[in-house]
Amino acid sequence: MNVSDNIRGAILAVCAFGIFSVADTVVKYESQFVPVSAVTAMITGAAALFIALYAVLKGEGRALVPVTPAFTLGRGALLASETAIIYYAFSAIPLTDVYVLTFLAPIFVSIFAIVGLGERPSPWVAAGVLLGFVGVLVAFRPGAMGFGLGHFAAAGSAMIFAVTLVMIRVAAPRESDLALVISPMVILAIGSSIFTALTAGFPAISAGETALLLLAGFCLFAGNLLIVRAYRVGAASFLAPFQYCLIFWGPLNGWLVFGASVELFTWIGAAIIIAAGLMVLRAERASA
Template sequence: MSADQPMNLPADAGRSNTRAAGIAVSAFAVFSGADALVKLLAADLPAPQVTLVTTVVGLVLLLVYASVRGRLRSLVPRHPGLAVTRALLLGADTILIHYAFQLLPLSDVYLIAFLAPIMVAVLSFLLLGERLSRIAWLGVVLGFAGVAVALRPGAVELGIGHAAAFASTVLFALSLILLRRAKAAESDEALVATLLVVMTPLTLVTALGSTGLSAMDLDHVLIAVVAGTLGLGGHALLVRAFRAGEASVVAPFQYSQIIWGCLYGALLFAAPIDPYTIAGAVIIIFSGWLVLK
């Protein structure tokens, strides 16, 4: 829609947000599938190596796709500084959350990741000077209370896995703030390609400098290929969702991951569905709604 069509803006904006919501649901469903496979691989392989292998798979697939469609030039960002900064944030975020997946149940990691919309609001206040209403601040407090209910500090020992999940959430929130500026200036392919190109050496250095590389059998390779494919699809869908609609519409759909986390946890890892997890999730979802009102 061009800028000289103000009469169509409300209806078009509504349709755009509805489309963005549908894409967001698909994005987080695909991400959850990739996360479950990453956790499955991390049971046998070091987490940094899992991140490296799935990243390389995604990069190869993207290069093949762009080459077949004659769109290799679209992979080059117009504003490299912004794109690379966002990629570094997401690269570190991915390494940390994959490490958390290795140590914690999927549902626990997702609960902490659910703080992302709340962290976006807080960081926007701190870094961009955006104002928050009293209701939004109440949502911020409730969000952290929801995590406390779900994780029960004192009853459940908190460790480095929880710290890694929280740090990854902060980095993800910062990347979403940057995406607000980048989405109008860059193509979807450029944003995803920059992420994968930056992540490949970053994860390689991390893997070699921490745990080293372990031998992979055919099952590992096949699972990594599927996980990398799903991860690439999730990133592409998420960028498209934020391009299609408002961030305040897209971000809350991350909460749908608790359903997938509990489902995959039960089916693949025999993880029980904890009522405290459900209660905490409800509180966090309500708090996110208050923040985004």
């Protein structure tokens, strides 16, 4: 693996997390009016349709069928559960609170990559991961938050998400990106649809709400496609710190959509996170 692979993976990861943040914001907004299970079913169902359409237009419809079904569907079930858990967190607590706790994922990724994949990041890369997490703590001061079920859900989702990212690195080379992306969407769409039908039921939605849900579904499709490709070309321990870019997207979307203010500590933490990312990049170039 060379530097260009890791840099390319980092660019893809940053784009993916920015796209994910749009879907997250729609979930947070729509869950004020629609049961979160219904929001989840509609968004993931739309994402699955976008993935299928993309595959057909590219003439790769057969790539949607996994060649390693046990592995791919198992990872899909894990990622589906992670998505359902974090969507609950978005409906229960502020966006910034969720992101504080999901920023544990890069730490988990690095640990899992070292233990499970045998990756040996340099001391500077490890320091960059830890420094990025310190920046998150400075930005959001989680010690001042009251913890509820939504906070525990966000923390749990971070661990599951980290496992699914590392699993990408051990996926069979012949397994297609499309199969890895569509599996969790189909599983979650079916599961959340059944749950919604048995509980609150699907409410009537306006044309505007439909457009928002379709936008979120497209973002879920695009973000998952980019993150799978990122972790297939780059080392997991190198890419892990770039999830911290959500510190910019979270406050920005919170301010634009919900009028949440951005405090000075957020920007101080952002500066620390930028330094951490530069540290990782410099260490990677120096080791080339």
